[in-house]
Amino acid sequence: xxxVKIGASVMFHPKRRSAAQALAAQLTDFxxxxxxxxxxxxxxxxxxxxxxxxxxxxxxxTHHLVLQDDVILGADFVSTVSKAAELYPDCALALYANWNxxxxxxxxxxxxxxxxxxxxxxxxxxxxxxLLLPREDAVGVAAEGxxxxxxxxxxxxxxxxxxxxxxxxxLISLPNLVEHAGGPSVMGHAHGPRHSVCFIGNTSKxxxxxxxxxxxxxxxxxxxPYVFRGRAGTVVLESATxxxxxxxxxxxxxxxxxxxxIEMIRDNAMKFVRQVAVPPRFGPFVVENQxxxxxxxxxxxxxxxxxxxxxxxxxxxxxxxxxxxxxxVVLGDDALVAIGQELVTHWHDGxxxxxxxxxxxxxxxxxxxxxxxxxxxxxRLEDDPEAARSxxxxxxx
Numbered sequence: 368x369x370x371v372k373i374g375a376s377v378m379f380h381p382k383r384r385s386a387a388q389a390l391a392a393q394l395t396d397f398x399x400x401x402x403x404x405x406x407x408x409x410x411x412x413x414x415x416x417x418x419x420x421x422x423x424x425x426x427x428x429t430h431h432l433v434l435q436d437d438v439i440l441g442a443d444f445v446s447t448v449s450k451a452a453e454l455y456p457d458c459a460l461a462l463y464a465n466w467n468x469x470x471x472x473x474x475x476x477x478x479x480x481x482x483x484x485x486x487x488x489x490x491x492x493x494x495x496x497x498l499l500l501p502r503e504d505a506v507g508v509a510a511e512g513x514x515x516x517x518x519x520x521x522x523x524x525x526x527x528x529x530x531x532x533x534x535x536x537x538l539i540s541l542p543n544l545v546e547h548a549g550g551p552s553v554m555g556h557a558h559g560p561r562h563s564v565c566f567i568g569n570t571s572k573x574x575x576x577x578x579x580x581x582x583x584x585x586x587x588x589x590x591x592p593y594v595f596r597g598r599a600g601t602v603v604l605e606s607a608t609x610x611x612x613x614x615x616x617x618x619x620x621x622x623x624x625x626x627x628x629i630e631m632i633r634d635n636a637m638k639f640v641r642q643v644a645v646p647p648r649f650g651p652f653v654v655e656n657q658x659x660x661x662x663x664x665x666x667x668x669x670x671x672x673x674x675x676x677x678x679x680x681x682x683x684x685x686x687x688x689x690x691x692x693x694x695x696v697v698l699g700d701d702a703l704v705a706i707g708q709e710l711v712t713h714w715h716d717g718x719x720x721x722x723x724x725x726x727x728x729x730x731x732x733x734x735x736x737x738x739x740x741x742x743x744x745x746x747r748l749e750d751d752p753e754a755a756r757s758x759x760x761x762x763x764x
Contacts, residue, residue, distance in 0.1 A: 371452040373499070374428040375399040376420035379436035381407050386548075387436040396445045397432060398425075417495065417522030418512045424505035429456065431505035434497045438463070438545040441567035447544055450579050452499060459504065459530055459537040461487060462497035462544040464564050466689030469602055469611070469740070470494055471564035472591040474541050475686065478565060478678040479668035482585025483578065487537035488602075489587075490611055490741075492523035493530060497545040504535060538584060542567040542574075542678060560692050565681045573677035590729070592664035593740075594690030597653040597748045599660030601667075602740045606731050611740040615753075616659035618737075622729055625666070625720065632658045632713065639709060643702050652754040653696045657687060657706060658713050665714035669721025675714075683710055694748050 375397035379387035381404065391399040402420035409415070417433065424431035430452050441447070451460055464470040469488040477485035487493060500508065511517060511529035520528070530537055543563040567574075575581075589604040593613075600615040614622065617629050636655035639645070645654055661683060668679075687710060691698070698706065748754055 369429075369453065369456050371429045371449065371456060372427065373397050373430045373432055373449060373452060374423070374425045374502075375432040375434065376402045376423045377434050377436055378402040378404075378413070378416035378420040380404050380416065383436040390434065390436060390438065390440070393440055394432075394434075394445065402433075413495075413522045414512060414517075414520065414525070417526075418509055421500075421505045421509040421512070424502050424509075426502075428502050430499055431502055432497070432499045433495070433505075434545070435495070437548040438497055439548050439568070441542075441544045441546070442571055444544055447579055448499060451540065454579070454582065455484070455538060457501060457535075459487075459493070459501075459535050460499040461494040461537055461539045462499065463547065464494045464539050464543060465547075466562050466564045466685040467595050467692060468494075469591060469593065470539055471685075471689070472593045472602065473585070473588050474539050474543075474564045475664065475679075475682040476588055476591060476668060476671075476673075477539075477541050477585035478676065478682045479664075479673035480585055480671050481583060481673075483541055483582030484538040484584045485541055486585060486587045487539055488591070488611075489531065490609075491527075492521075493527040493537055494539065495523045495526055496547060498526070501535075504530070504533070507533065541565060542570045542681070560688075562685065562689070564685050564689075565678055570678055570681050590667055592660060592667055592686075593743075594656065594660040594686050595743055596692070596746055597649060597656055597690060597694040597696065597754070598743075598746065598751065599656035599663065599690065601663060603729060603734060603737075605734045607733065608735075610734075612734045612737040613740040613743050614734070614737050616656065616663050619663060620659075623724075628662065628716075628720065632662055635709070635713070639706070643705050644699060645702060646696050646698075649694060649696050649748055649754050652748075652751070653691065653694055654706065657690060657710060660686060660690060661710040661713040662717035662720075665717025665719075666721040667717075669718035670724065671721075673718065673721075675718070679714070680711070683707075683714055686710075 377387045400423045404416040420433040469491045474485040512525040517525040542565040546563045546566040591602045593602045601619045
């Protein structure tokens, strides 16, 4: 096993100087440096401090770790990262993925299929909240981000461009080794709360003592279960074009010949809405999509030999909370507990259904009738006619 020596930087905005200093103090084993935004009065962007952080990679190190100033480290962070670098010295290691991004969905699927590392989704930005790179790549990223072509790009995009161009594999740790602290975004992001898809702080007690030493890498996913802003579905890679397509949960079940499950899920959702305190505006649509999203998550996992675990339980919970983010639908504690129990039931129903049939092979089909998945970021629940119809139907008795 190759010896590694890791250096680190915390990139920060002056408003968060104290948080950055406190974080760096936890990383003295990595001789952590601070990378302050050199032009904090300029347009909000992560680019400036990220470029400085990556340029701080020292010549006497094998790897460089860059963290943003608003992360929470999991237990035994330094030793776990060091072991990971020894196991996968030639990979980019992302130690966090958002609960409602494609990479988060890839991590969810890996949780069910037994992978401690999920392969990052090619075509989505690289998670840069906490990212470890081989030193030569840290130098390359700094050069890439400084190029004329990248002057307007945020760090997660120019890092993605560089890693894809040089063919460097990016792996996402499962569970994630850091959590996002939350709070207002200094970058002006408006995607609602942003948290880990599966934080080690919530799952460490369930991990075997040799979990990281015996870790495995999940296969590259071409079909991902995905819930965003209340709408559930799948993100599917169209092999002929390399375009990721978004297919709603009900259309996906039609596509794979599981139409009989659609009405069952809708009936279950309507019963739930009538029995539990759910906000009338968009609430029925969101509940139906949460049930459908849990079923599809289980179905895809089952078709790939997946199984239930404590990590899946955590991932299902963040699929619920991440999927509610930016919907305006607020569920009380009792309703969250109740819907969480229903999601576990629907996940297992999907798992059993998936085990009884081969893996859904739709990536090879022509999917140009479905929207590009990248368009999901402009989706607004209030503009969705299905949400309005679901709201109306819930008023019927």
